[in-house]
Amino acid sequence: MNxxxxxxxxxxxxxRVNVETVRFYxxxxxxxxPERDTGMYRQYAPEIISRIKFIRRSKNLGFSLKEVRExxxxxxxxxxxxxxxxxxxxxxxxxxxxxxxDLIRIKTVLAELANACxxxxxxxxxxxxxxxxxxxxQDR
Numbered sequence: 792m793n794x795x796x797x798x799x800x801x802x803x804x805x806x807r808v809n810v811e812t813v814r815f816y817x818x819x820x821x822x823x824x825p826e827r828d829t830g831m832y833r834q835y836a837p838e839i840i841s842r843i844k845f846i847r848r849s850k851n852l853g854f855s856l857k858e859v860r861e862x863x864x865x866x867x868x869x870x871x872x873x874x875x876x877x878x879x880x881x882x883x884x885x886x887x888x889x890x891x892x893d894l895i896r897i898k899t900v901l902a903e904l905a906n907a908c909x910x911x912x913x914x915x916x917x918x919x920x921x922x923x924x925x926x927x928x929q930d931r
Contacts, residue, residue, distance in 0.1 A: 796825065796834030806843035813843065819856060821846055821863065853883060 803810045816822045822842055825833045842863070849859045862879060865871045908919045 795828050796836055797840070799833055799835065802835045802839055802843065805840045806847070808843060808847065816843060816846060819860075821856070821860060853887060858883075 797805070799810050799813055803813050806813070813822070817824045822839055825835050825839075828834050845863070846859050849862060850856070854862065858879070862876060865875050865879075904919045904922055907922070908917065914920060
């Protein structure tokens, strides 16, 4: 870091992302595009690193970029309390519970179909194929 800030490479290294990720976050409006110095290099403020880490961690926890933006925006609203972010996390937990239920249901159906198949014979007479085709007909 020089006295004006960090280069994009330094930011990327310290935030453990690549330079393209930093640029992507700029394009998406998740981080502010910095001013250029006299040498025409962009110089990032130190707080950008923690902001990028926040974005990455939120993404790793299952938040979409839109949701991450909303979480970041909460900080700009005067008087916002911690309960706001807690509510967002509780909503994400509910969403994940629903996804887990759906995945368990899908896994159960897949296991039933796999167990119904003896794995021998022509695909023309495959119980799994027949079951999938019948299900498509039922879905119409």
